[in-house]
Amino acid sequence: MAGPRVRFAPSPTGYFHVGSARSALFNWFVARHDPEGVFILRIEDTDESRNREEWVDGIVSAMAWLGLDLDEGPFRQSDNAAAHALSITKLLAGGDLYYCDCSTEELVARKGENKTPGYDGFCRERGLERGPTTAIRFKTPREGHTIVHDLIRGDVDFANNTIDDFVVAKSSGVVLYALANVTDDRNDAITQVIRGEEHLSNAPKQMLLWEALNRVSDSPVSLPSYAHLPLLVNEQRKKLSKRKDPVATESYRDQGYLSSAFVNYLALLGWSPRGDEEIVALATMIEQFRLEDVSHSPAFFDVKKMTHMNGEYIRALGVEDFVDACAPWVRPGDCAWRPRDREPPWPAAQFDEVLFTRVAPLVQERVATLGEVPAMVAFFFCEPLSYDEAAFAKTIGEDPLGQALLALGIERLADAPWDAASLHQEVVEIGEALGLNLRKAQAPIRCAVTGTLVGPPLFESLEILGKEKSLRRLREALERVSA
C-alpha cells in the first residue's frame, strides 16, 4: 500500500504564523514517518487580495529554515482555476449547485425571520440562469448526517440540516475555498487532511462536496481521513491573533532561536515524546509521532519555555557551530541571511573573528537566544566603550574605594603576567590590600573594562581583551571620575 499523501495548505499573509508552522510540522511528521509518505505544499491564493509573490517566498523560506522539505510543490491554488471550473461544471450538471442572486442586504433583511442557519435557500428552487450578479451555491442535503471521522477526536456528527447552502463560487466566477480546496485535494490524491481545529466545521461541507464530485466523476476518489489539530492560544485562551500576539515565525528566527529548538518546542504543543525527556532528536520525533496521540485541547504558546529549550540547544552546540550560528548577529555583512533590525552595536571593521572565537565558549553558556550575543561581547569591539551609568556611579563614580582599587589595579596589573589565573590572583591580592573580598574587588574593574556589572567571567575576558586595552580602560574610567 502506498504511503500517506499529506499537504500543508496555507493562505499567504505577510508572515509565517507559528500555528501554520505547527500544522506544517505535523503534516511533515506524518509524511516522514512513513518511508513512502509524500509532503506537499500548496499555497491557497485564490483570494485576489492574498496574492503577493513575496508572501509566497516568505512561506517557502520559513519552511526551508524549519527544515520541512517538500516532495511536491510548491503548488499555487490559483494555477488550478481550470480544474475548479470543471468541478463547477460537473456539479452544476449533476444538479448539486444552483445560481443565487440574493444580495447581502436581502440576506440580512430576511435574517431573523427564519430558523435556518446561514443562508435560507431562497434561490434553491428558482432555477436561475447564470447572470452578472449570481453566486453559485451548493444544494446541501436537508436530510441525514455527515460524520467526520477525525483521527484525533473520533467521530464528529453534523446533522445536514444545520449546514446551509454555502457559496462555492463568487459572482465574479472565482471558486471559493471549500470547493477549490476539495478539488485540489482530489487532484493531488491527498489521503489525510491535517489542519487546525478552526476547520472542523468546514469538514462536513467538504465531505459533502467530495461525495458529490464522486457521483459526477468517472473515477471516484476515496475520501481522505481528517485530523484537526488543537488550536494554539494566547494567555487569554483565545486563538493566537496576528494583532495582539507575537506569531511571526520570522521574528523568532530574528531573535536567535535555533530552528531545531523551535521545531522541538512546536512538536510539544499538542504532542509529547515517550518517556520523561522533552528534548529529543528530530529522528525520534518522526519515529514516535502518531496523530492518534495528539491532544484534544488548545495549547498556550509559551515563549518562556521555548526560550529555555533554546538555551539548552545552544549549549549543546559544538563551539565551532555556535560561532557559525552567531554570524548573522555579529558579522551580518558576510551572511546570506541576516536578522531584521538587529545590527551589531559596533562598526563592522572593529569586529575581530579570532577574538570572538575565543570568547564564544564563555558566551555560549550564558545566552538563551543568539540575539543576546552582541550585547554580551560588545565591550570587546565597541570603542569608545559605553557605560551603564548607574553601575558606574555605584562601583566607581560615587565609591572612593572603587577608585582606589582601580588606581592600585593599574599599578599592579601593569607588571602582571596576562593570563586569567594570574589576573585572578592579582585581583584577590589587590582586594585584600583594601580589605575587600573578591566579589567586591572585581566589580569596579569589571565596570571599568566592560561598562557593566554583568557579563562573561572577568579574568578570562581581561586575558582575551589584552593587557594594553584593559589597562587603558582602567585609566579611562578613573579619568572619567575627575572629568
Place this chain on the structure above:
RNA sequence: GGUCCCAUCGUCUAGUGGCCUAGGACAUCACCCUCUCAAGGUGGAGGCACGGGUUCGAAUCCCGUUGGGACUGCCA
C-alpha cells in the same frame, strides 16, 4: 442565538479502570556552587472544574452542570 470542540499543577503534558501517596518539563521559591550574570546540583510549594452514576475499585467509562474556545463571509 445556532452548530461543533475542549476540560490533569500558573503553563505544556504523562496517565487509556487497580502500578497514582497523580510522573516530567517551563515558570516560581529555598539552599548549594560561584569573580558578576548565567549554567548546573539539591529540595519545596503547586493539579485530576463540579455533581451524579457504572464498578469490588475511577484522573481514566457514562450522564448532567459549569467554564473555556472555534465556526457561523460572494476569506482561508
